[in-house]
Amino acid sequence: MNRTADVIIVGGGIIGNATAYYLAKKGRKVIVLEGSDNIGNGGSSRNGGGVRQSGRDPRELPMVMWGIQNLWPHLNEELDADVEYTQKGNLRLGKTPAHLKILQGLTDRATACGLDVKMIDAQEVKQINPYLSDEVIGASWCPTDGHANPMKTTLAYYRKARQLGACFITGEKVVGLQKNGGKLRRVITEQNTYEAEKVLVAAGYESRFITKTVGIDIPMIKQKMQCLVTEAEPKMFDQMLGTAEADFYGHQSHHGSFVFGGSSGQEGYELSKDGLISNSINVPCICRGILKYFPDLSKAKIVRSWTGWIDPCVDGIPVMSRVEEVPGLYLAAGFTGHGFGIGPAAGYHLAQLICDETPVTDMQAYRYDRFKAKI
């Protein structure tokens, strides 16, 4: 097994896989090291599949809008796979004047960045989605948002990168990085050593333990989120959905099942913080959230629920950056629960950054050294 490459990527999620694909396409020799047994085992295949611009931090908008205009519409052809991308808009729903105020704020900040998103009233909401509860009094509507299948997208990038010669090794847990002559050179795993001149660490929350070995740390935490899926139902609607209070989000997949995610507000305070175990508080809470907006789904049967980690960064947007103190080190982590929709664009930009090209949209907002104390 060859253990040297032009670029080593630590983490086989959507960010690592997409970057590996765009680097392989540029002719770079890439090795991807994934610590778990499965490609795409973290948030990449556990999320609700949103491909959204609305509701995002304005600093993230240029990159995600570029991705939705330039990558997502023809990702199927690019990757020779069906990633189930559906661009039929996002409704963010509100039931109270306080909700509408939250939505108005999000909408104003997004339109200032040039995004086509607007507030609509109850009647317009009903025209877009007639299945919603009569208690919905308004929503924000972004027609260019949508959803895709996160498992298929993540694995499609893996499959295509592998076809182009990128080497993927699973079960290869990285424990540290080592410099040589002031530059990053070696990636140490539990059992082996790999070498490259450039290393991208894209390992979610666990990136902290890896970059710490060369003195770099990103302020982020690890938070549990849960999702559920129903049996296949006749087709009802195409939009991606969310609410002002973020009590649930989701969509109906091409397969017919409804995929919904959400939280109970208890996250981060569990007795045991380890292990991806679904609990009996969260899924019922998501169900109550859904039924408040979709009473018609009361008899839909839930077949499965699962848990994933998100990695909230202290200021709510990711780090995607070259690290100056450690020449050769690149970092992409802290996606804060919105890493899937931006994933293809992030991979495209990171490949450009690693190849010393000028990224298609400016990446200054994502720098690793932007964090400051409050006073």
Place this chain on the structure above:
Amino acid sequence: MNEVNDRSRDIGPFIPGPDDDMIICRCEEITRGEIRRAVHDGMFTITEIRRYLRCGMGLCQGQTCAKLVKSIVAGESGAAPGTLEPATSRAPMRPVEMQILADEM
């Protein structure tokens, strides 16, 4: 500890078989040929096969086809069946209506 698994190792070419049309996962109607093809696409674990094809994600949650899928993946990838971890079992045990699960506090 996880097993180091090189996804570029040579497992030989995909050779079409006479029973490739046989349905293995009845809930999601996934055939033997699709499962074999997925292994050649790089899906070397039961979890990846499941996420890639949906087999074992239907009403029975793989209670019928799990063993069959495992033997096909093992045969195609050259892995010993015992080394292939089964997919994670997920709650609820049986499909439950949303209105009933919502009553759980």
